[in-house]
Amino acid sequence: MNFIPEMLRLYAVTDRTWTGKQTLAEQVEEALKGGVTCVQLREKHLAEKEFLQEAIILKEICHWYHAPLFINDNVSVALKADADGVHLGQKDMSAAEARKILGKNKIIGVTAKTIEQAMQAQEQGANYLGTGAMFPTSTKTDTVVIDRTLFRKICLTVNIPVVAIGGITEENLPELSGLPMEGIALVSAIFSAERIEETCRRLKNLSENLISGKGANA
Numbered sequence: 001m002n003f004i005p006e007m008l009r010l011y012a013v014t015d016r017t018w019t020g021k022q023t024l025a026e027q028v029e030e031a032l033k034g035g036v037t038c039v040q041l042r043e044k045h046l047a048e049k050e051f052l053q054e055a056i057i058l059k060e061i062c063h064w065y066h067a068p069l070f071i072n073d074n075v076s077v078a079l080k081a082d083a084d085g086v087h088l089g090q091k092d093m094s095a096a097e098a099r100k101i102l103g104k105n106k107i108i109g110v111t112a113k114t115i116e117q118a119m120q121a122q123e124q125g126a127n128y129l130g131t132g133a134m135f136p137t138s139t140k141t142d143t144v145v146i147d148r149t150l151f152r153k154i155c156l157t158v159n160i161p162v163v164a165i166g167g168i169t170e171e172n173l174p175e176l177s178g179l180p181m182e183g184i185a186l187v188s189a190i191f192s193a194e195r196i197e198e199t200c201r202r203l204k205n206l207s208e209n210l211i212s213g214k215g216a217n218a
Helices: 024-033 048-064 075-080 095-102 115-123 148-157 196-212
Strands: 010-013 038-041 069-072 085-088 107-111 128-132 162-165 183-186
Touching: 010 162, 010 196, 024 038, 024 048, 024 196, 038 048, 048 069, 048 075, 069 075, 075 085, 075 095, 085 095, 095 107, 107 115, 115 128, 115 148, 128 148, 148 162, 183 196
Parallel strands: 010 038, 010 183, 038 069, 069 085, 085 107, 107 128, 128 162, 162 183
Antiparallel strands: none
């Protein structure tokens, strides 16, 4: 799948915390119906075999809705599932090494919290950056909220698109107005919703309006 910045507009990061009435696959499909433009499969505690099986299932669903599937951290699963790409943290494999393994056509995202990390990721062949946390979040225990000025500098320093992540909700999303990002990544705002499809439709409209006016109030 060819990479275009628009596929990052409404970026869903999975979390099976809220599965129960629905499977993760059913939740992801609802999110895609509502307008999610890409999905990152994040599984910190699943065995590799189960992780791979889930990746294969979700890739088929994502492709039905013409959205890419990215695998969080695990380059091996991304390769075996033939996922569209991988998202790497600072403690994971480097973007350069992942590129060697996955090839030139896969999409590689990297978490960057400093200008130096952002520039290094770009030099190593990353297609996009994930930067945050924009707000306090319970999804990760080691979250540090990033200064808005630094976030803006990261966006303007690199030539690859930047996705805002961390604690973003339907309520606080308007507070990001004016930041030159290309998309927003959400976890609980999507998967804890009672009506995921309806919630994603609202989030998609909000994100489109926000991104179309990026750079305003700069």
